[in-house]
Amino acid sequence: MNLKQKKTFSLHLIFLILTILSLNLFLFTYLSGQQAMIAFILVLGSFFFFAKTSQVLYERNQNKLLKDVQKSVAEINGKADASNTNHNNPVSFILDRFKDVNKNSRELSWQINFLQQAFRITKFGLILFDEKLQIIMLNDLAAKILDIKPGAKNNTSQINLTPQIKEIAKVALSGKKVKEKIELTYNMRSLEGRGLPVSINGKTIGSLISLQDTTKIDALADVKKDFIANVSHDLRTPIASIKSLTEALLAGAKDNQETLDSFLNELDKQSERLSNLARDILDLSKIENKGSLALKKLAIAPLLEQSVNSFEREAQKKHLKLTLSVKDNTQAKVDPEQLMKAFHNLLDNSIKYTPENGKISVSLTRNNGSINISFKDTGIGIAQKEQMRIFERFYRISKSRSIKSGGTGLGLSIVKHVVENHSGKVGVKSHLNEGSEFTITLPA
Numbered sequence: 001m002n003l004k005q006k007k008t009f010s011l012h013l014i015f016l017i018l019t020i021l022s023l024n025l026f027l028f029t030y031l032s033g034q035q036a037m038i039a040f041i042l043v044l045g046s047f048f049f050f051a052k053t054s055q056v057l058y059e060r061n062q063n064k065l066l067k068d069v070q071k072s073v074a075e076i077n078g079k080a081d082a083s084n085t086n087h088n089n090p091v092s093f094i095l096d097r098f099k100d101v102n103k104n105s106r107e108l109s110w111q112i113n114f115l116q117q118a119f120r121i122t123k124f125g126l127i128l129f130d131e132k133l134q135i136i137m138l139n140d141l142a143a144k145i146l147d148i149k150p151g152a153k154n155n156t157s158q159i160n161l162t163p164q165i166k167e168i169a170k171v172a173l174s175g176k177k178v179k180e181k182i183e184l185t186y187n188m189r190s191l192e193g194r195g196l197p198v199s200i201n202g203k204t205i206g207s208l209i210s211l212q213d214t215t216k217i218d219a220l221a222d223v224k225k226d227f228i229a230n231v232s233h234d235l236r237t238p239i240a241s242i243k244s245l246t247e248a249l250l251a252g253a254k255d256n257q258e259t260l261d262s263f264l265n266e267l268d269k270q271s272e273r274l275s276n277l278a279r280d281i282l283d284l285s286k287i288e289n290k291g292s293l294a295l296k297k298l299a300i301a302p303l304l305e306q307s308v309n310s311f312e313r314e315a316q317k318k319h320l321k322l323t324l325s326v327k328d329n330t331q332a333k334v335d336p337e338q339l340m341k342a343f344h345n346l347l348d349n350s351i352k353y354t355p356e357n358g359k360i361s362v363s364l365t366r367n368n369g370s371i372n373i374s375f376k377d378t379g380i381g382i383a384q385k386e387q388m389r390i391f392e393r394f395y396r397i398s399k400s401r402s403i404k405s406g407g408t409g410l411g412l413s414i415v416k417h418v419v420e421n422h423s424g425k426v427g428v429k430s431h432l433n434e435g436s437e438f439t440i441t442l443p444a
């Protein structure tokens with residue numbers, strides 16, 4: 001009770017006492033002593049009866065008000081248990097509800113903030129749909145994956161999704177979880193799409209779609225599959241030759257000196273092919289593991305010189321003019337073993353793919369802070385459309401020219417990996433029947 005209420009209460013009490021005293025005075029003045037006493041008791045009794053009745057009515061009214069308030073709150077809270085309260089005072093009940101609302105709204109804004117950040121940070125593209133399959137929101141990654149322009153992203157009603165994505169959203173809306181592969185033909189992406197229903201109090205009110213760009217993962221899986229297929233094929237061919245040649249020799253071919261010589265030569269070729277394949281696969285797997293790089297600061301010229309010298313005999317056999325020009329002797333941080341493998345493969349190709357009496361020029365120069373190593377030949381050359389593919393594992397140009405020259409098609413992919421391990425680049429310039437130039441550029 002505040003001060004004003006206390007004052008009003010005291011005034012009412014004084015007024016009541018005065019009324020009773022004056023009534024008493026009146027009764028005793030005009031009635032006999034006994035009558036006056038009876039009349040006084042009756043007046044007092046009616047007064048207390050009136051007071052009690054008023055109190056009961058007031059409390060009933062207050063309880064009705066409390067129940068109405070509880071019912072409204074229960075309706076707002078989605079028919080939560082309205083009787084579940086210890087309050088008998090509407091004011092304190094309402095105050096408590098206010099506290100609840102305040103707490104809930106703080107929790108809600110925290111959750112909204114959390115969801116917004118999760119939408120932003122996630123590695124999945126996310127799209128939220130309402131029950132009419134209209135887009136409510138989508139994150140930046142979803143827009144990027146689906147090639148939606150930044151301006152169009154905010155105007156969600158204008159976004160046109162592929163029928164497959166809409167279908168996933170629809171199935172999820174029916175309460176089911178979905179997981180499907182999606183191929184986007186318009187931007188050549190492969191996606192994994194998942195759909196989940198979004199529900200409140202058991203009622204589905206929308207669906208959430210997550211999109212994961214699996215283009216690179218799928219490409220890697222294809223590379224792995226191709227690699228295994230190629231290795232098995234390249235292993236099977238020489239093994240089958242070795243087996244059939246050996247069987248033929250054992251069956252009597254060894255008795256003819258000429259056949260024996262030719263079969264032994266073929267056996268030597270096939271076993272060399274096998275050992276080269278095994279070496280290239282081991283080299284490639286070692287080189288692909290960047291952790292195995294053993295960098296040392298040293299001059300590149302001696303490494304190149306050593307590689308060129310090791311091919312002198314091969315060049316002489318084909319009457320090729322092999323020259324080396326070194327115009328730089330600066331040092332760089334390199335893995336000498338790996339770098340020499342790259343030089344070896346490029347020299348091997350130049351000699352292999354240059355017809356007799358051709359010319360191979362190797363040079364080392366320095367230009368604008370980078371080291372350039374060039375391998376130029378006057379060989380059979382590479383058509384423009386093939387130049388993009390020759391660095392792929394196992395890629396060999398036409399069968400006819402490959403069979404003549406042997407090889408597995410791993411050489412240039414080893415070169416590419418070595419150069420990239422050194423943060424450098426390898427390029428090719430070539431014209432069919434004129435020659436090719438492969439250039440390694442390394443940071444100095």
Ligand SMILES: Nc1ncnc2c1ncn2[C@@H]1O[C@H](COP(=O)(O)OP(=O)(O)OP(=O)(O)O)[C@@H](O)[C@H]1O
Nearest residue numbers: 349350353381390396397407408409410411412436
């Ligand atoms: N200097 C070159 N001149 C012409 N064609 C070349 C040259 N270098 C590479 N090529 C072409 O590129 C293809 C891929 O070369 P790569 O070195 O990867 O494989 P390869 O030489 O066939 O086999 P290996 O794994 O034994 O090196 C070759 O099959 C060849 O057709």
Ligand SMILES: [Mg+2]
Nearest residue numbers: 349407411412
């Ligand atoms: Mg090669």
